[in-house]
Amino acid sequence: MNHVPTLFRDPGQRGADVLLQPYWADARPAVPSFADAGRALPREADVVVVGAGLTGVEAARVLADAGRDVLIIDAGRPGDGASTRNAGQVGRNFKHSFGDLSETLGIDTAKSYFTELRAAYDSLAALGAQAGSAIGWRKCSRVIAAMSAEHLARLHVEYEKRALSLGEEVEFLDASQITQELGSPLYKGGVRIIENGAIHPGMYYEFMHDRTLAAGARVVGNTPVQAVTPEGDRFEVTTSRGRIRCRNVLIATNGYTGDEFAWFKHRLAPINSYMIATEPLPEAVWQDILPKRRTYHDNRRRAHFMTFSPDGTRLLFGGRTGSDPASLRGIAKRLHADLRYLFPALDDVRISHAWTGRCAATRDLFPHVGVNPAGLHYALGYCFSGNAMGPYLARKAAALILGNRDEAHTLFDSARFPVVPAPARSRWMMPLMMGYYAWADRPKGLARAI
Ligand SMILES: Cc1cc2nc3c(=O)[nH]c(=O)nc-3n(C[C@H](O)[C@H](O)[C@H](O)COP(=O)(O)OP(=O)(O)OC[C@H]3O[C@@H](n4cnc5c(N)ncnc54)[C@H](O)[C@@H]3O)c2cc1C
Numbered sequence: 001m002n003h004v005p006t007l008f009r010d011p012g013q014r015g016a017d018v019l020l021q022p023y024w025a026d027a028r029p030a031v032p033s034f035a036d037a038g039r040a041l042p043r044e045a046d047v048v049v050v051g052a053g054l055t056g057v058e059a060a061r062v063l064a065d066a067g068r069d070v071l072i073i074d075a076g077r078p079g080d081g082a083s084t085r086n087a088g089q090v091g092r093n094f095k096h097s098f099g100d101l102s103e104t105l106g107i108d109t110a111k112s113y114f115t116e117l118r119a120a121y122d123s124l125a126a127l128g129a130q131a132g133s134a135i136g137w138r139k140c141s142r143v144i145a146a147m148s149a150e151h152l153a154r155l156h157v158e159y160e161k162r163a164l165s166l167g168e169e170v171e172f173l174d175a176s177q178i179t180q181e182l183g184s185p186l187y188k189g190g191v192r193i194i195e196n197g198a199i200h201p202g203m204y205y206e207f208m209h210d211r212t213l214a215a216g217a218r219v220v221g222n223t224p225v226q227a228v229t230p231e232g233d234r235f236e237v238t239t240s241r242g243r244i245r246c247r248n249v250l251i252a253t254n255g256y257t258g259d260e261f262a263w264f265k266h267r268l269a270p271i272n273s274y275m276i277a278t279e280p281l282p283e284a285v286w287q288d289i290l291p292k293r294r295t296y297h298d299n300r301r302r303a304h305f306m307t308f309s310p311d312g313t314r315l316l317f318g319g320r321t322g323s324d325p326a327s328l329r330g331i332a333k334r335l336h337a338d339l340r341y342l343f344p345a346l347d348d349v350r351i352s353h354a355w356t357g358r359c360a361a362t363r364d365l366f367p368h369v370g371v372n373p374a375g376l377h378y379a380l381g382y383c384f385s386g387n388a389m390g391p392y393l394a395r396k397a398a399a400l401i402l403g404n405r406d407e408a409h410t411l412f413d414s415a416r417f418p419v420v421p422a423p424a425r426s427r428w429m430m431p432l433m434m435g436y437y438a439w440a441d442r443p444k445g446l447a448r449a450i
């Protein structure tokens with residue numbers, strides 16, 4: 001741990017002393033292991049990977065294992081994107097429900113998508129079984145809670161279908177059973193998904209990063225890529241510290257994709273989300289609010305989500321997704337108020353950390369992997385499910401670069417990667433849209449908007 005924050009309690013001071021960085025960052029080495037940032041860049045590489053999050057480092061590992069000379073370049077400190085800012089939940093979900101996909105694409109295609117989600121989950125669960133506490137792995141199952149009878153009915157329909165068609169093991173929770181999971185008067189029931197897990201995003205990222213270095217790839221931080229230009233059968237990558245020629249480029253910039261990659265930027269809607277960490281809570285409080293220490297979220301479109309620190313002491317709570325990041329302190333205050341409203345036993349709780357991270361949604365709400373018309377490979381657009389999906393699709397992208405067609409096969413391979421209309425990508429649209437979702441999905445009779 002590199003910091004013992006001053007906590008705050010007094011409403012007048014709320015936000016004054018909170019540490020504005022991810023709680024997970026406390027577990028990342030204080031001295032970055034990316035010492036090569038000061039050295040000259042190589043002039044040549046087989047593959048340049050742009051973006052050193054989970055996607056970038058996992059693709060690079062596979063490529064390096066196959067004997068490619070790989071350079072990963074990040075604009076900031078490698079890992080400082082969403083990969084070390086998230087809630088650490090690991091499941092087999094994405095933005096489409098199984099029920100909706102079955103109706104629109106047919107049950108067989110829906111099953112195939114969920115088979116891939118399962119493959120992505122299984123692979124991270126296998127890593128968790130092997131690496132254990134080195135990535136903060138916990139197999140803790142997940143509760144999705146409903147805030148109204150209507151939300152509960154929708155949840156039950158979806159999970160009955162999944163249990164029947166996908167064999168997912170679930171437990172349906174009624175109004176009294178949910179109170180044994182969540183000490184809040186606001187939940188009307190829910191579903192517990194037995195096979196789910198959680199990681200510590202900071203430790204998970206460091207593990208994946210170090211494994212990639214051990215495979216022989218090089219990682220360079222604090223070096224924004226400014227342009228990639230095709231040159232015959234190669235590419236010239238222009239960075240803030242020089243140019244590199246390479247055979248392949250993989251774009252792994254997800255929510256942080258900028259104007260330098262316009263083709264990708266036009267296909268991604270960036271979305272900010274927010275989290276706070278509480279001070280360590282006494283065991284008696286845990287017994288009141290989350291006695292079983294699982295991961296949680298509700299089923300509104302602008303949901304709250306919760307997990308706990310691997311040492312079991314702190315609650316990590318997120319939401320207010322889509323809000324404008326201009327005032328992190330202000331949003332942290334609102335999240336703090338949400339938390340105290342949901343859990344009366346936490347009325348006195350203080351928070352130690354607040355942070356934001358950015359994800360990317362796509363127009364069709366599917367992640368996409370493939371090669372764009374200019375020959376750039378990519379894996380992007382996980383819509384808040386990248387802990388397992390990011391590395392999974394990174395391996396697909398790497399297989400595509402290596403020409404391993406069978407291994408590269410995935411339903412997320414994009415013959416079509418639709419543009420997101422410009423207004424939907426504007427800074428103001430996402431706060432408006434998510435604000436609308438919060439209003440439209442609001443449970444009746446709440447004393448305040450959440
Ligand atoms: C608050 C929050 C909660 C979440 N909760 C969960 C969860 O519980 N479970 C889950 O599965 N997923 C969750 N997610 C989503 C998950 O974190 C992401 O899907 C995943 O981390 C994406 O990884 P990535 O490597 O693709 O992108 P990132 O980790 O965001 O990395 C992209 C990198 O690209 C770099 N970059 C951008 N442009 C350039 C450039 N021009 N040159 C060089 N580098 C560049 C950036 O600096 C950044 O480091 C959450 C996300 C957030 C924000």
